[in-house]
Amino acid sequence: xxxxxxxxxxxxxxxxxxxxxxxxxxxxxxxxxxxxxxxxxxxxxxxxxxxxxxxxxxxxxxxxxxxxxxxxxxxxxxxxxxxxxxxxxxxxxxxxxxxxxxxxxxxxxxxxxxxxxxxxxxxxxxxxxxxxxxxxxxxxxxxxxxxxxxxxxxxxxxxxxxxxxxxxxxxxxxxxxxxxxxxxxxxx
Numbered sequence: 693x694x695x696x697x698x699x700x701x702x703x704x705x706x707x708x709x710x711x712x713x714x715x716x717x718x719x720x721x722x723x724x725x726x727x728x729x730x731x732x733x734x735x736x737x738x739x740x741x742x743x744x745x746x747x748x749x750x751x752x753x754x755x756x757x758x759x760x761x762x763x764x765x766x767x768x769x770x771x772x773x774x775x776x777x778x779x780x781x782x783x784x785x786x787x788x789x790x791x792x793x794x795x796x797x798x799x800x801x802x803x804x805x806x807x808x809x810x811x812x813x814x815x816x817x818x819x820x821x822x823x824x825x826x827x828x829x830x831x832x833x834x835x836x837x838x839x840x841x842x843x844x845x846x847x848x849x850x851x852x853x854x855x856x857x858x859x860x861x862x863x864x865x866x867x868x869x870x871x872x873x874x875x876x877x878x879x880x
Contacts, residue, residue: 732772733772
């Protein structure tokens with residue numbers, strides 16, 4: 693019995709670890725837009741520091757890391773940051789939800805008749821990071837990229853996780869300005 697419980701715990705840890713390392717990115721943009729004239733970006737005046745539920749991983753420090761990683765990605769694509777009135781406006785949102793996973797597994801039986809099942813429920817936090825890029829006056833969305841994943845409460849490599857996640861989101865960023873090909877941002 694103890695072996696079965698240990699196996700279930702290891703399976704659950706492996707499931708959460710796999711979810712936190714694998715990033716599924718979704719993006720959308722209007723293919724009719726001409727981005728060849730875009731040379732500058734600025735942060736949207738409506739940028740929200742969306743600190744959901746005031747949890748430890750969505751704080752001012754991490755928000756600054758997100759902004760820096762986004763700026764690095766845009767700069768790598770040949771765009772220049774200006775304080776206001778850029779050719780495009782950037783904003784991002786972080787949403788954190790509490791989720792529940794239920795794992796059911798059969799218990800070993802002697803006669804394989806009327807199998808019993810063990811049910812284990814685990815609570816975890818799931819975050820969605822959305823990056824939103826608008827035109828200069830903020831009236832039209834040009835591109836949206838997002839990803840979601842399980843949050844580990846106090847990861848040791850927060851900066852690397854943030855940078856690699858944003859790099860994955862921007863891997864679907866379709867803009868190439870002034871014939872500059874995006875260079876991958878290297879994480880330490």
